[in-house]
Amino acid sequence: MTAEQAVDATPHLKGKWEEGLQALRGGDKPHIRAADTRAITGSVDVDSALARLPEHAQANRWDFAIGYQHEDRDAECLYWVELHTANDSQVDVVLAKLRWLLRWLQGDGKALDAFERDFVWVSSGATNYTLNGPQRRAFADFALRQTGGILRIPLRRQ
Amino acid sequence: MTNEVSYLEVSMKIIRYKRVAPHLKVENFGPIKGADVTFGDLTVCVGPQATGKSILLQLLKLLVDTPHIKREFGRAGVDWQGQFLAFLDVYFGEGMRSLWKPETRIQLNAAAIDLPQRVEQSRSNRQEAMFFIPAQRVLALRDGWPSAFNFYDASVPYTVREFSEQLRLLMSDFGAEGTLFPVPRRLKEEFRELLQEHIFPGFELKIDTQRAQKRLVLTSKEKEGGSLPVAVWSAGQREFVPLLLGLYWLMVPAGAPRRRGVDWVVVEELEMGLHPRAISVVMLILFELMARGYRVCISTHSPQVLDAIWALQRLKEHGASPPDLLRVFDVPQTPPLLQLAQEVMKRQAKVYYFDRSSGTTRDISSLNSSAEEAGESGWGGLTEFSGRASTAVARAVANSRGKAQP
Numbered sequence: 001m002t003a004e005q006a007v008d009a010t011p012h013l014k015g016k017w018e019e020g021l022q023a024l025r026g027g028d029k030p031h032i033r034a035a036d037t038r039a040i041t042g043s044v045d046v047d048s049a050l051a052r053l054p055e056h057a058q059a060n061r062w063d064f065a066i067g068y069q070h071e072d073r074d075a076e077c078l079y080w081v082e083l084h085t086a087n088d089s090q091v092d093v094v095l096a097k098l099r100w101l102l103r104w105l106q107g108d109g110k111a112l113d114a115f116e117r118d119f120v121w122v123s124s125g126a127t128n129y130t131l132n133g134p135q136r137r138a139f140a141d142f143a144l145r146q147t148g149g150i151l152r153i154p155l156r157r158q
Numbered sequence: 159m160t161n162e163v164s165y166l167e168v169s170m171k172i173i174r175y176k177r178v179a180p181h182l183k184v185e186n187f188g189p190i191k192g193a194d195v196t197f198g199d200l201t202v203c204v205g206p207q208a209t210g211k212s213i214l215l216q217l218l219k220l221l222v223d224t225p226h227i228k229r230e231f232g233r234a235g236v237d238w239q240g241q242f243l244a245f246l247d248v249y250f251g252e253g254m255r256s257l258w259k260p261e262t263r264i265q266l267n268a269a270a271i272d273l274p275q276r277v278e279q280s281r282s283n284r285q286e287a288m289f290f291i292p293a294q295r296v297l298a299l300r301d302g303w304p305s306a307f308n309f310y311d312a313s314v315p316y317t318v319r320e321f322s323e324q325l326r327l328l329m330s331d332f333g334a335e336g337t338l339f340p341v342p343r344r345l346k347e348e349f350r351e352l353l354q355e356h357i358f359p360g361f362e363l364k365i366d367t368q369r370a371q372k373r374l375v376l377t378s379k380e381k382e383g384g385s386l387p388v389a390v391w392s393a394g395q396r397e398f399v400p401l402l403l404g405l406y407w408l409m410v411p412a413g414a415p416r417r418r419g420v421d422w423v424v425v426e427e428l429e430m431g432l433h434p435r436a437i438s439v440v441m442l443i444l445f446e447l448m449a450r451g452y453r454v455c456i457s458t459h460s461p462q463v464l465d466a467i468w469a470l471q472r473l474k475e476h477g478a479s480p481p482d483l484l485r486v487f488d489v490p491q492t493p494p495l496l497q498l499a500q501e502v503m504k505r506q507a508k509v510y511y512f513d514r515s516s517g518t519t520r521d522i523s524s525l526n527s528s529a530e531e532a533g534e535s536g537w538g539g540l541t542e543f544s545g546r547a548s549t550a551v552a553r554a555v556a557n558s559r560g561k562a563q564p
Contacts, residue, residue, distance in 0.1 A: 095564040102564075118549075119556050126526075140548040142564035143555035147545075148535050149526075 003067035003076045006111040007044050016049045017042050023064055028083050031122045034068065034153045041067035041076050050104075060093055062101040065112070070157040078115040081151060086123035091135070094121050098144055116157075123149045179506075180453075182221075183265040188213050188257035191517030198508035198523075199448050202467055203457040204538035205512030211457040212293065213257065214512075214519075215424050216250060216317055218455070220273075221266060222288045222422060224280040230320060234308045242274040252313035288422035289324075289408055290317045293430070293457070295400040298322035302373035302388045304329060304403075325403050329372070332365055338374070339363035339402065343411040346446070346494050352439040357398050357432075361386075374399065397431035398440075405443055408452065415450040423452045429460035438487045441466050442498070449501035461540040467507050468525040468537075474503050511538035 001009070007017040021029050023043035034040050043066045050056040066079045080101060084094050098119060105113040121139065127148045136146050184193040190210035195201070203211040220227060231238075231248065238244035243255040250257060264271040297318055298304050304325035310318065332338060339358060340350045358376065366375040366385050375385035376395065388396060404425075410417050425444065429437045437460060448454050456463070469486045472478075480499035481491050489495055511520045511533050522534040536542050 098564045113559075117556055118553055136544065136548045137551070140551035141555065143552055144564065145549050145552040150535060152532070 001111070001114075002041070003065075003078060003112070003115060004042055006115070009111040011108045012053060013044060013046070013049050016044050018044065021066065024066075028063075031083055031124070031149060032066065032081070032151050032153070035155045039069045039071075039155070040153075041069055043067065046101075056100075056104075059100050060096040062097050062104075066153075068153050070155065072156040072158060073116065076115060077157060078112065078117045079151065079153065080117055080119045081122055082120070083122050083124045085125055086121065086127040086146065086148075094144070095142065098142065118145055119143050120145045120147055120151050122147055122151050125149075178267070181265075181267050182214070182218060183263075184214060184217065185263040186259050186261045187217065187264070188254075189514075189517060190214060190512075190519075193510075193512075193519040194521075195510050195519055196508065196521075197453060197455065199453060199505035200444070200467075200507040201453075201455045202463065202507065202509045203455070203512060204459070204464065204509065204522075204540060206514050206539060209512035209514045210517075211512050212426060213250070215290070215426065215455055215457065216315065217264070218422075219288050219290050219317065219424065220249060221264075221271065221276075223286050224276055225282040225284050226286040227316060227320075228277070228280065230307065230323075231316075234319075236312060240278065242277055245277050248312045249316045251315040254315075285419040287420060288424065289404070289417070289420050290321060290424045291401060291404040291426065292317040292321055293426035294318050295321060295404070295426075296396050296430075298325050298400050299374065299388055299396070302375075303371070321400070321404065324407055325400065328403055328407050329365070331406075336365045337362055338365065338406075344406050345409065345443070346498075348490065348492055348495050349439065349443055349446070352442075352489065353402070353436075356436040356439055357395060363399060363402075392431075394431040394433065394436060398436070401425070401428070401440070405447075408447060409450070416452060421451075421453055422455065423447055424455045426457045427459065428456055429458060429463065434462050437462050438466070438489075442487055442489065442495075445502045446498055448505050449498050459540070461537070461544065464509065464525060464537050464540055467509060470502065470507060471523070471525060478503075509538075513538075 004017040007013045008015065016023070019042055020037065020040050021032060021043050023045040024032070043064055045064045047061045047063045050061055062080060063082045066081060067076045068079060069076050082094060082097055084090055101119070121144055123146075139146050180197045182193070182195050182197070184190050188210055189208060190213065193210065193214055195214065203215065205211055227249065236248050238248055243258060246255040246258055247253065262273075264273055292315065294315075295318075297314075298321055304322050306326055307319045307323035310322070339362060340354060345353070360379050361376040362379055364375055364377050364385070366373055373387060375387055376391060377385050391399075408417055408420065408423060428440050428444065432440065441463060444454055444456065458464070466486060470483065473482050473486075480496045480503065483499040483503060484491050484495055507523065508521065509523045509525060511522045513520060513533055520531070520533055522538055524534070525537060526534060533539070536545065
């Protein structure tokens with residue numbers, strides 16, 4: 001199953017898979033740097049798609065997912081990206097979003113749960129963490145990558 | 159005196175008296191294809207080994223102190239017989255003549271410098287303006303006592319030989335059985351306490367005489383502890399003591415903020431052998447040098463040093479107060495340290511990345527982790543490992559579908 005097929009098989013996301021980075025808002029696209037833009041298989045704006053549903057409307061929802069075909073993988077990988085201010089006051093918000101995403105992937109989003117993935121917090125503005133800091137390691141223990149302001153997707157995932 | 163030489167002298171005077179930011183451009187000198195560095199009150203050079211950080215700093219020393227260097231060589235009987243390439247071998251160390259190429263170009267504050275001509279013609283009595291603490295500083299105390307300039311053969315870089323000579327001269331300030339640390343009039347009390355705790359726990363640094371030969375020893379402050387010679391010191395103590403003595407040289411006890419005539423301080427790889435807590439203390443002492451008006455240049459491979467600079471830059475941007483800066487270093491908020499923090503927050507720090515692939519320098523002073531360019535966002539490679547480690551763990555957790563829950 002491709003990521004596009006998985007999105008179409010997911011309740012409330014059918015037809016929401018878009019080419020390249022078109023699911024991202026214009027201001028969000030510069031935060032994503034793919035080594036080969038042709039390897040981007042598509043993207044989906046989960047946040048907008050689920051915002052109108054009563055059960056998710058008030059939740060801290062995750063932003064979007066990007067599909068990427070790495071040279072060293074047979075199947076697509078999904079980069080689950082949250083663009084968010086990076087400072088102490090926002091840690092709980094982003095972790096709440098990740099909790100929501102993981103619950104959703106266990107339920108309605110289970111078709112997408114099968115893909116190899118990264119959960120990535122990309123800073124929308126300045127990053128007020130030192131990149132060597134313990135926060136980054138604490139996030140990693142929760143499966144979360146903090147990349148600073150740019151997510152760089154390499155050719156090979158390794 | 160040629161135009162180039164006189165222009166350089168004028169430039170150095172302007173830099174010195176008006177505190178104009180010195181701007182050095184170097185092309186095709188050793189591994190440096192193109193360096194473009196504007197020095198701040200504190201300038202930090204980062205980058206992989208053998209990318210030209212030390213060479214650039216030694217070159218700056220040569221430009222700043224040409225007459226003094228020639229005088230020191232003259233006193234030591236070093237004769238390069240007017241051959242510029244031979245001079246490079248004795249100044250930078252044996253075999254380093256290869257740094258120079260026909261296409262080498264050097265500019266200081268936009269003026270082209272003819273280095274061979276400067277080396278040949280420069281003559282004045284101007285005293286040394288830059289104090290250089292080299293990465294190989296441990297050599298200066300190899301035998302437990304600083305050796306004279308002449309003790310080293312011509313294969314050893316000038317900066318090492320001169321540093322050793324300066325420490326040797328400094329020793330005359332202390333008596334035959336003197337205590338070098340802790341000493342009341344040397345360093346702030348807060349620094350002494352921090353150094354005692356983090357580098358010399360339970361020890362004093364003293365001069366001892368063994369079979370008529372003076373030597374430095376660590377003596378236990380407890381009971382009847384014996385004297386520990388250099389050979390049994392910890393690696394951190396061996397690295398730090400020459401640095402401490404260099405700091406003593408710079409922080410004259412007579413009440414003057416700086417040693418007369420000295421404007422610049424270079425400290426290479428300040429972190430060598432030191433625990434992170436000790437690195438924090440050394441960083442604070444470098445801040446003290448900066449607050450005293452020295453223009454400080456350091457090279458480092460320590461992510462912690464950049465963490466400190468990053469914090470300083472961000473705290474300044476956000477209008478933070480001196481106590482915020484002291485919290486970074488986990489030190490008491492005493493009046494002297496608060497005053498130091500206040501001074502430091504007025505100063506400008508610059509950070510340059512020496513990129514091996516391009517042979518160029520990049521100004522990464524903003525330490526912006528959101529920067530477009532990977533060299534800047536990765537702080538010149540110093541956060542690469544941490545980033546890879548975090549990514550590997552995050553990825554493993556994300557794909558294990560295990561129990562870890564935020």
